[in-house]
Amino acid sequence: SSLSTCPPDVDQLGRSTWTLLHSITGAYPASPSPTLQSETSTFIRTFAKLYPCWVCADDFQAWMRRPGNAPRVSSRDEFGRWMCDAHNAVNEKLGKERFDCARWEERWRTGWRDGSCD
Numbered sequence: 001s002s003l004s005t006c007p008p009d010v011d012q013l014g015r016s017t018w019t020l021l022h023s024i025t026g027a028y029p030a031s032p033s034p035t036l037q038s039e040t041s042t043f044i045r046t047f048a049k050l051y052p053c054w055v056c057a058d059d060f061q062a063w064m065r066r067p068g069n070a071p072r073v074s075s076r077d078e079f080g081r082w083m084c085d086a087h088n089a090v091n092e093k094l095g096k097e098r099f100d101c102a103r104w105e106e107r108w109r110t111g112w113r114d115g116s117c118d
């Protein structure tokens with residue numbers, strides 16, 4: 001049951017991982033140093049190799065190799081939108097609804113404009 005402590009399945013792992021990844025973009029600087037940008041890009045590529053769902057990892061790496069899909073880490077907004085695009089690519093593959101990336105920051109950083117998170 002959900003009360004027991006078992007290894008995570010693909011869905012639990014995914015929800016926890018997206019929470020961490022989007023939260024990282026929310027805490028990312030608006031103007032990151034060149035060093036941080038290059039470390040962040042390396043982090044994402046290494047993450048994509050180590051993600052412990054092998055089909056997920058392979059498909060995610062293949063998606064990142066496609067034109068225009070390399071990690072965009074030049075600012076918080078760029079990185080947050082890139083992560084949202086990456087998540088939408090997985091949503092699409094799984095037949096889930098697309099998320100409106102204009103609202104990534106409300107979902108993961110500031111809370112919704114209507115104050116429902118306050």
Ligand code: FAD
Binds near residue numbers: 060
């Ligand atoms: P999740 O997709 O986990 O989303 C959690 C919450 O994030 C949502 O409730 C919503 O509020 C918000 N959200 C949704 N879309 C976005 C977005 N685009 N931007 C910002 N916020 C958003 N599962 C598989 O079965 N096969 C795979 O190949 C696969 N590949 C994955 C690859 C990666 C890199 C990761 C991190 C996960 C992968 N998953 C895969 C897991 C999958 O993405 C979901 O996490 C899982 O199916 C649970 O889905 P969910 O409906 O609970 O919501």
